[in-house]
Amino acid sequence: MSAAGAIFRRELQIALRRRAEWAQPLVFYGIVALLFPLGIAPESPALKTFAPAIIWVGALLAALLGVERLFRADLDDGSLEQMLIAEVPLALLIAAKLAAQWLLTAAPLVIASPLLGYGLGLETGPVIVLFWSLLLGTPTLIFTGGFAAALTVGAPRAGLMLPILVLPLMTPAVIFGGGAVRAAAAGLSPEAPLYFLGALLALSLTLLPMAAAGALRNALG
Amino acid sequence: MPRLEVHQLVVSRGDRIVVNDLSFSVAAGEVLHVLGRNGAGKTSLLEVLCGLRRPDSGHIAPQPESRERHWIGHKNALNPVLSALENLEFWAALNGERIDDPRAALAAVGLQKAQATRPSGQLSTGQKRRAALARLVAAARPWWLLDEPLAGLDVQGLDLFAGLLAAHVGGGGAVIVTSHQPLPGALATLRSLNLSAA
Numbered sequence: 001m002s003a004a005g006a007i008f009r010r011e012l013q014i015a016l017r018r019r020a021e022w023a024q025p026l027v028f029y030g031i032v033a034l035l036f037p038l039g040i041a042p043e044s045p046a047l048k049t050f051a052p053a054i055i056w057v058g059a060l061l062a063a064l065l066g067v068e069r070l071f072r073a074d075l076d077d078g079s080l081e082q083m084l085i086a087e088v089p090l091a092l093l094i095a096a097k098l099a100a101q102w103l104l105t106a107a108p109l110v111i112a113s114p115l116l117g118y119g120l121g122l123e124t125g126p127v128i129v130l131f132w133s134l135l136l137g138t139p140t141l142i143f144t145g146g147f148a149a150a151l152t153v154g155a156p157r158a159g160l161m162l163p164i165l166v167l168p169l170m171t172p173a174v175i176f177g178g179g180a181v182r183a184a185a186a187g188l189s190p191e192a193p194l195y196f197l198g199a200l201l202a203l204s205l206t207l208l209p210m211a212a213a214g215a216l217r218n219a220l221g
Numbered sequence: 222m223p224r225l226e227v228h229q230l231v232v233s234r235g236d237r238i239v240v241n242d243l244s245f246s247v248a249a250g251e252v253l254h255v256l257g258r259n260g261a262g263k264t265s266l267l268e269v270l271c272g273l274r275r276p277d278s279g280h281i282a283p284q285p286e287s288r289e290r291h292w293i294g295h296k297n298a299l300n301p302v303l304s305a306l307e308n309l310e311f312w313a314a315l316n317g318e319r320i321d322d323p324r325a326a327l328a329a330v331g332l333q334k335a336q337a338t339r340p341s342g343q344l345s346t347g348q349k350r351r352a353a354l355a356r357l358v359a360a361a362r363p364w365w366l367l368d369e370p371l372a373g374l375d376v377q378g379l380d381l382f383a384g385l386l387a388a389h390v391g392g393g394g395a396v397i398v399t400s401h402q403p404l405p406g407a408l409a410t411l412r413s414l415n416l417s418a419a
């Protein structure tokens with residue numbers, strides 16, 4: 001098994017034994033998306049307008065939930081130090097770890113999004129765009145969160161610093177994601193914001209694991 | 222295996238120099254016991270040798286490659302949710318090493334099936350240390366860099382460690398080990414380096 005495969009498998013093994021931890025973002029996401037209509041009024045036409053923002057902000061907050069713990073356990077038990085001096089590039093290990101994090105915490109949100117979209121009054125066209133926008137955008141949220149978690153891994157109040165650090169970095173994904181769905185709902189082409197999301201994804205996947213590796217080396221060196 | 226030469230090494234932590242102008246060498250078949258009071262720079266020295274920390278100056282030739290050395294630090298690198306067996310298999314897979322019989326490696330450090338398969342967070346301090354030492358047995362690498370490996374080990378654990386050390390240097394490996402206490406067993410090729418006196 002490759003090194004990346006080994007770490008991916010390990011993350012899934014750990015998650016399977018700590019179901020409550022990775023189910024938390026999904027439950028949180030569901031609660032946010034379901035409570036919003038009650039706050040506005042379920043039949044209100046405004047709900048359809050707010051739906052993209054509700055789902056995207058919910059996804060962002062859900063992604064933030066698990067991010068602080070990303071490297072904490074590995075730091076505490078000494079695994080991170082061993083990964084730092086392994087022969088395999090640290091950026092590759094981080095990318096595999098973040099991919100597992102995406103699969104565990106964000107992929108269920110993406111899969112559940114059509115249901116939530118219909119629940120919030122969106123029609124089929126915007127729901128399809130919502131699905132694609134989340135599919136393209138949530139890895140960016142997770143990889144950005146991973147970079148911020150690496151920056152704050154040794155900090156005593158990381159829980160407080162992390163959202164402040166990460167929110168400006170995640171905002172473009174929310175703007176383009178919500179924008180794509182709004183465009184589809186208004187009968188316009190959602191291609192441009194989706195392309196932007198794709199560009200953000202490409203940048204996140206290629207650059208952020210290397211930046212996170214540098215941050216971890218700096219924190220532990 | 223070439224002799225490891227460390228020449229005029231200077232290492233600092235923050236603004237404090239912890240290793241100053243240190244030179245030594247270690248050859249195959251030798252054990253170098255690094256001694257020193259708390260804060261003398263033992264851990265920093267091993268961190269430099271394993272590549273975790275950069276020295277301020279000086280050189281190490283040849284720096285042991287990842288594939289050539291095991292480093293065991295103060296922490297055991299055991300995820301508490303996974304068993305000792307799963308942790309061992311993970312590190313082997315991550316380092317691209319094939320372990321024929323991981324259970325035998327754990328048995329060699331005194332961890333039987335019940336201890337090897339329960340979550341390592343439930344093991345005692347000494348058992349966790351043994352699980353970390355199992356990595357030395359599971360995959361053969363010529364250089365062992367061990368930082369306080371005796372911490373938490375009981376009398377049987379110390380004997381077991383002495384056996385591991387003797388077998389390793391007997392087979393042509395080399396060990397650099399820090400410890401506050403004398404190393405167990407009688408090793409003919411044991412040398413000491415006191416950082417407090419350096």
